[in-house]
Amino acid sequence: MSFATRGFSGRRREPDTRLPPGQTLVQDWPVLSAGPTPHVDTADWEFTIRDETGAEHRWSWDELLALGVEDVTVDIHCVTHWSRLDMDWRGVSLDKVFENVESEHEYVMAHSYGGYTTNIPLEDLLDGKAWIATEADGGPLDPEHGGPARLLVPHLYFWKSAKWLRGLTMMPDNDPGFWEQYGYHLYGDPWKEERYW
Amino acid sequence: MSAEPMTPVRASRPRPAWHVATVVETRRETPTAARLVLDVPTWPGSEAGSHVDLRLTAPDGYQASRSYSIASSTPAGTTAEPPAGQVVLAIDELPDGEVSPFLVREVRPGDQLELHGPLGAFFVWRPGESDRPVQLIAGGSGVVPLYAMAAAHGAADDAARFRLLYSARTPADVFFADELTALAGPAFGLDLVYTREAPDGWPDAVGRLTRETLAARTIPAAERPRVYVCGSTGFVEAVARWLQELGHAAADIHTERFGGL
Incomplete structure (x- = not known):
């Protein structure tokens, strides 16, 4: 249905297939969140995965880092139309976190300090596709960007990369999280522009 | 991990969709911003505080999209002003921007563009939903969705007490200055803070908002106001932190920031 708006040419640039x-490509790092920024000390930080039996797998900050922190360079895409390319992160692969977690459930609800939630299929967190990120742009993750640790699921819109991560709960169905209940897409593939439902 | 309480989302909320908008009126809002009044015949109405994605297409097919807060609101089922098919935007020009300079300087009545919306069911205020007082806190162009709430509150003659603390650079930089002044009264308190230059005879110090001014010019935490904060990231981070230090619960503080586009 698109038509040209009179007089608009846009900024001429080489088309970027990435x-x-x-x-739109940005060089800075915009911040979006629904409420105040939680400030969580790494000494108090704890990460939990809860399965369908109610069993909880817990990691302290040091225990998480002991699983092995890797360098990750990825592109990120925010539903509010900005993208950053080749962004440098460091974090722990969710494959390592899930190594000893047994679950029949195929969906995950991520929970944050501060109450934020977002839903993600388990398969989108495994096989080298997602991390618990602790560093970005060469330094510890700032609280306003989700520090001390956030999810990093770069192949989905960035609201799925929950800031201030505190845990994952296995769930049988793809129940909507916070923004998903407010009209954002259940899955959020940027290449299909799955912004809203 | 406890389950977090969720505000139920109204089933009647219109689904976001693409709409063709025709510019009806443009006017200079501040030295760097313009107000656009858009005619959108298919618009389903939108709640105060919601936003739209605006898309421009060049003759060669190149497209650019940006999100903008809506300065108007048209709750479904009411006969509010402006009419349901009208959407008002107030757009601040970003230096080196791609879309905002075009919207502020080039657009004229009769031009057509595309809107996707309405978007956002969280950072909204709904008339009649709660008797709790409402504190709005705006930095610069962050006042746009908060003005929509204040106008909706005035139009609905809602019983909840409203107060707006608005930080602007200079008197000329105040968005919706006449409208806000007209709304001010017993049910809507208006407090301005000027960061660079104040009107002659202004009694307060000129400078950035401080925690002390915030405490003195907002509804106290003891009255449990619902608080909506909108501005730059630095502004929102500072204000949200101070509000919590002043005793406001995190769950009562709604934030929205304008990003880097």
């Missing part, structure tokens, strides 16, 4: 439709 930018999903509707996205």
